[in-house]
Structure formats: structure tokens, C-alpha cells
Amino acid sequence: MALKAASRAAWFLCLWLVLAGADPADIPAAAAAIAAATWTSLRLLEPSTARRSVRAIGQLVLLFLYHSVVAGTDVARRALDPRLPLRPGFVAYPTRLSSGIRRNVFTTLTSLLPGTVPTGEENGQLVYHCLDVEQPVVAELAAEEAALVRALYND
Amino acid sequence: MSLLGDIITIVAVSAGAFFFLAGTVGLLRFPDTLTRLHALTKADNLGLGLVVLGLLPQAASLRDGFKLVSIWLLGLLAGATVSQLIARAARQGESAR
Amino acid sequence: MTEFLTAAVGFILAMLALGLVSILRGPGDADRMMAMQLIGTGGIATLLLLGTVASLPAAIDVALTLALLATFASIAFVKKGLSSLDADGTAPTEPK
Numbered sequence: 001m002a003l004k005a006a007s008r009a010a011w012f013l014c015l016w017l018v019l020a021g022a023d024p025a026d027i028p029a030a031a032a033a034i035a036a037a038t039w040t041s042l043r044l045l046e047p048s049t050a051r052r053s054v055r056a057i058g059q060l061v062l063l064f065l066y067h068s069v070v071a072g073t074d075v076a077r078r079a080l081d082p083r084l085p086l087r088p089g090f091v092a093y094p095t096r097l098s099s100g101i102r103r104n105v106f107t108t109l110t111s112l113l114p115g116t117v118p119t120g121e122e123n124g125q126l127v128y129h130c131l132d133v134e135q136p137v138v139a140e141l142a143a144e145e146a147a148l149v150r151a152l153y154n155d
Numbered sequence: 156m157s158l159l160g161d162i163i164t165i166v167a168v169s170a171g172a173f174f175f176l177a178g179t180v181g182l183l184r185f186p187d188t189l190t191r192l193h194a195l196t197k198a199d200n201l202g203l204g205l206v207v208l209g210l211l212p213q214a215a216s217l218r219d220g221f222k223l224v225s226i227w228l229l230g231l232l233a234g235a236t237v238s239q240l241i242a243r244a245a246r247q248g249e250s251a252r
Numbered sequence: 253m254t255e256f257l258t259a260a261v262g263f264i265l266a267m268l269a270l271g272l273v274s275i276l277r278g279p280g281d282a283d284r285m286m287a288m289q290l291i292g293t294g295g296i297a298t299l300l301l302l303g304t305v306a307s308l309p310a311a312i313d314v315a316l317t318l319a320l321l322a323t324f325a326s327i328a329f330v331k332k333g334l335s336s337l338d339a340d341g342t343a344p345t346e347p348k
Binding site for chain 2: 263277287327
């Protein structure tokens with residue numbers, strides 16, 4: 001627990017140094033901010049016991065960037081096409097992630113992926129709004145979920 | 156080296172500006188709230204991301220580079236949170252009709 | 253390079269002006285808020301570009317603050333407006 005707190009405080013210290021710079025006059029403010037941030041983060045997000053693999057996190061980031069660029073280009077093409085080729089609709093995605101933080105992390109991640117916007121839950125399934133329901137949306141979401149589980153929730 | 160940096164800047168910032176164009180055009184042309192939300196997420200995610208990527212070679216120091224990336228990550232987090240909330244609200248509004 | 257980045261600033265600002273049109277047009281409050289969000293992001297991008305072109309480190313700090321505040325504005329909107337939100341402005345005129 002103390003180790004987790006120390007590692008989070010170290011991350012917040014890095015963030016402070018990046019955003020505010022290193023100035024000896026700032027030390028009291030920095031210490032107060034880091035203490036408050038660490039306390040809040042431990043309170044809202046309990047340390048997870050799952051093993052994290054740096055390699056899997058890297059793969060998740062790469063997959064995320066790849067999906068972003070591919071699907072973002074697709075949306076840009078549709079927006080600029082004079083015929084406006086859209087087949088919008090809802091797609092239900094059955095997720096295996098437990099509800100709560102894990103599912104919220106997944107919906108946050110996928111809401112950034114162009115072409116899908118999570119709009120809530122129905123009967124335990126996530127309901128996504130898509131620009132084109134004929135795209136393989138569910139397969140892409142499944143790939144994203146698998147990568148997320150490998151990266152953070154491998155327990 | 157600096158030439159390579161400049162090329163990266165020009166390519167990435169142009170691409171970022173293109174996604175801002177696409178996002179704005181989408182916001183104006185797409186037929187309903189939820190589809191417009193898609194267009195918005197694109198500009199947030201890719202437009203800002205590519206502009207930040209393009210500015211990285213011009214950053215004066217490593218710290219400035221990290222700062223640019225942090226701003227992008229904050230923008231991403233904001234966009235992700237807000238787009239979900241708006242989507243939820245918009246869908247409830249639709250099904251209540 | 254300076255000329256190119258300045259041109260990019262001009263282009264993104266023009267996009268933001270178009271975004272203002274969609275605030276005017278609406279039709280729903282959610283659409284206006286989305287246009288706001290787009291303008292916020294575009295504003296951040298513009299400030300970052302300007303900060304680099306004019307070597308104004310302060311502009312980058314302003315962009316950082318804007319990134320933080322834009323979140324709160326939108327969350328406040330959704331929290332406040334959730335119950336009374338009409339999705340695309342057509343809801344109130346249609347018979348239930």
C-alpha cells in the first residue's frame with residue numbers, strides 16, 4: 001500500500017515538474033498538490049492487484065493509435081464526401097468486463113475511437129452508436145477489449 | 156536533423172488542420188446529434204494529437220515536449236468523458252420521444 | 253517555418269469561425285455544447301501553435317488551463333441539462 005502510494009506520488013511529481021517546472025520556490029505548493037492528488041487518487045481508484053505488462057500496454061497504445069488514424073480517416077472521408085455516405089445506427093456489444101471502473105475505462109477508451117460512441121448500457125450490453133453499421137464494429141471492439149485486458153486487467 | 160523535424164512539423168500540422176476541417180464540416184453536415192458527436196470526437200482526438208505531434212520537433216526542450224503531450228492527454232480525457240455524457244443524454248432524449 | 257505555422261493558425265481559426273455558425277444553428281443545446289467543445293479544442297491547438305511561433309511559453313500555459321477548464325464546462329452542462337436536454341431540437345415540437 002505504502003509502495004503504491006509512493007509510486008503514485010512519484011508520477012504526480014513528474015507531472016508537476018513537466019507542467020510547472022522545477023523552481024525551489026514552488027516546493028511547498030508542489031508538496032501540497034502532490035499530497036492532495038495522491039490521496040484523491042488512492043481514494044477514487046484503489047490499487048489493482050492485476051499484473052501489468054509494459055509490453056501489453058505498449059501494444060494497447062499502438063492498437064489505439066492505429067484504430068484512431070484508420071477510423072478517423074474514414075470519418076473525415078464520409079464528412080467530406082458530397083453524397084454523405086452514412087448508415088448510422090446502434091450496435092449492442094456484449095462485454096465481459098465487470099461493470100464499474102473496468103467497464104468505464106473501456107467505454108472511455110472506445111469513445112475516443114472514431115466511428116463508435118458508447119451511449120449507455122442495456123441488459124448488461126454496451127450500446128454503441130456507429131456511423132456505419134455495416135462496418136465490423138463488434139470485431140474491432142472485441143480486439144480493443146482483448147488488448148485492454150492483456151494490458152491492465154490480466155488477473 | 157532540423158530539416159527532418161521541419162518536414163514532420165509540416166506534414167503533421169497539415170494533417171491536424173485537415174482533421175479540424177473534417178470535424179467542423181461533419182458538425183455542420185451530419186444529420187443528427189449522435190452522428191455530429193462522431194465528427195467532434197475526431198477533431199478532438201486526431202486534430203489536436205497531430206498538431207501536438209507536429210510541434211514536438213519545434214519544442215525548445217524535452218520538458219516542453221512532455222508538456223505538449225500532457226495537454227493532448229488532458230484534451231483526450233476531456234473529449235472522452237464529455238462525448239460519453241452527451242451521447243447518453245442524447246440517446247435518452249431520443250428514446251423518450 | 254514561421255510562415256507555415258502562422259498559416260496553420262489562420263486556417264484553424266477559420267474552422268473555429270465555422271464552428272460559431274453551428275453554435276448559431278444549433279438546433280439543440282447538445283449541438284451547441286459540442287460546437288463549444290470543438291472551439292475549445294481548436295483554441296488549444298491555436299494557442300499551442302502561436303506559443304511555438306512567437307516563442308511565448310505563456311501561451312502554452314494558457315492552453316493547458318483551457319484544456320482543464322473545457323472539461324468542467326462540459327461536465328457542468330451535462331449534469332445541469334441532463335433532465336431537460338432535447339437531443340436535436342426536434343423533440344419539443346413533436347407530439348409525444
